[in-house]
Amino acid sequence: YPQLVDKIKARQIDAGSLRSSYDYIIVGGGQSGLVIANRLSEDSSKTVLVVEYGYIDTNPAQLEPSSATNYLSRNLFNVTSVPQTAIGGRRISVYAASVVGGGSTVNGMLFDRGSAEDYNNWAALGNPGWDFPGLLPYFRKSTTFGTPDPDIVRQYNITWDPNAYGNGPIEATFPSWQWPAISIQWQAWNEVGVPKMVDGETGNAFNAYWTPNNVDSQSRRSYAKNRYFDPVASRQNLHLLTGYRVNDIQFSSSKRAESVRIQQRGTPNGGSTTTIRANQEIVLCAGWLNTPLVLQRSGIGPQDLLSRAGVPLVVDLPGVGSNLQDHPAGRISFEYTRDIQPNQASLRNNQTFSAWAQQQWQQYRKGPLSMLVGNALATLPLPTMLSTYQSLVSRLNSQNAAQYLPSTYGPANIRGFEAQRRVLAASYASRTNGVVEIPFNGAGATSLVLEKPLSRGTVLMNPSDRLGDPTVDFGTSINPLDNEVYIASIRFYRQWMQAPSMQQLGPQEQSPGASLTSDQQLINYATQGLTSTTAHSCGTAAMMPQDQGGVVSPQLLVYGVTGLSVGDISLIPLIPATHTCATVYAIAEKAADLIKARAAGNSGTSTTTTTTTSSTRTTTSSSRTTTTTTTRTTTTTTTTRTTTTTTTSSSASVAQPKWSQCGGIGWTGSTICTSGTTCQVLNPYYSQCL
């Protein structure tokens, strides 16, 4: 795409062409930064600058399905955590993007949302308007659903709720391929008491459900750069500066955020910097790793850290860099001794199938190579997995919180965790909110992902090298109850593998290994294998009350100063049980509305505001621009549980496509195969069109 690359390059600005001031300066042109830049620059009277440390990735391969797992180091900050004491002292690689589009440029494109309870918990922590009804309009505003291939929908009974989606820039859909064994896995979930939900995106992200990818109908990545930035890049009032780092923010004597100090990437620290003023607001969108770091370098953070680093104190906010959360995960692996064909291995060991897959992809962009990592999740409530869940909840409530938190946490951080624990305890006992995620795609091996960890970590500036890498401590499993939940999920996965339907695949446990059964053996397994992150790190500049370690208010304004806000994943107070990309779009859309509302003289404090439309009149005088904005706010009541369905199921008379199931014990679908294939018995439980 050379002509496209040239166009994109032309849209960037070089440092010499920068204005001396902008109305808004957005720190970080990652996922949230580009959303907010798009929305704020809708008003042509406002100037917007985005400063991004990374560059534009112009390689078309980064849009392909295979990019979902390549995690290129050139697009990441290559930082490693400190040794994780509770998981064998291992250092864990950190995932934080450093490229235009941020995480949305490099991520795995699994595109889902948390359950309504996940977001309602945010509101319960003192954040009116940040519950699911308050966020659903922004989930909708950011996304459009693209109707998937009807054959694949029918073949696998893929369901979704069209009400979950709107008309937004990001396209989400299902690929044109699933591996056949997934049908058996769905049956097996049902047999162990995990029902199928129509759609997780409507607040029902618990039990088992299909989940789309953020791709277009050609399986190409649909992400912040190509959907939020490229279409508006020609706006004269929007500038993107790449390859520059915001070192810090400078404040007036009245603690108003006045300017950012930027430095070209690759130049020596302590060398030359440029200062750019913000007339209205500076919005931090530097991600979970760097938003707290920029704050700390600017004098906002834990007082003792700042004094050790020699940074003059602006506001003592002990929560900056605390409350780090992610989804720790471990592998579990079963081999299918009677696996059905084709399966993932067929791409490697069946030449005919592999050639067919290549042809499908090259000719139509369909087939197995259009698939990413998978499209089905079981997000399991604790009571589903553990009959003694009440004992775990009561032990959680009676823990001395400080004993299981990082040693750097002071009283405010501890109070904040105790507030979180109150809502988490209810979620642990809930049947409509998951604590462990098990992605499934037909294979016997997968990850067990802890969705509501109790352990907390930190991101702290290095006091002797402020501009160097921060110290990241995930604190994985420092709360031993996280291990108990993990062990419960191993045992439940084993039960799933023992479900009657699953026996047709002949599952045999590889790891942890069937001989490991006691709590201690499984804790040892977790200690050796658990990783701290699934690239969903968040919470390091949390939206919580200030006396509970909070950094921003529900209006996203940083406490103790003016003119400074946070619009990225750092503001999440409690990690939701979901991959975080879709949630970040909703957060950023809502952040943009809040910023616009306050610029228009409306504090944006409405608790259930869902739609804000503005009509703007601009008058220009000789020296400055005055904008009068009339803001009309519409409040909508949204039901969090939706039962509308778009379901397509196998009908007994419809011809099944090649590779799909056409018979077997318990099969109620069609036994007719599409022309050119016949229904062949693979085992008593499974016949297939081949």
Ligand SMILES: Cc1cc2nc3c(=O)[nH]c(=O)nc-3n(C[C@H](O)[C@H](O)[C@H](O)COP(=O)(O)OP(=O)(O)OC[C@H]3O[C@@H](n4cnc5c(N)ncnc54)[C@H](O)[C@@H]3O)c2cc1C
């Ligand atoms: C490898 C990976 C895989 C993932 N897989 C999935 C997935 O499959 N599904 C899913 O839902 N989520 C996934 N995620 C998570 C999701 O993509 C992120 O949570 C989301 O993109 C975070 O958005 P953000 O705007 O908060 O931060 P980012 O998108 O990371 O943006 C921060 C930006 O700020 C820039 N920056 C940082 N410091 C400075 C500074 N000082 N000055 C200037 N610029 C700066 C960075 O370069 C970066 O571009 C994944 C993330 C990663 C990294």
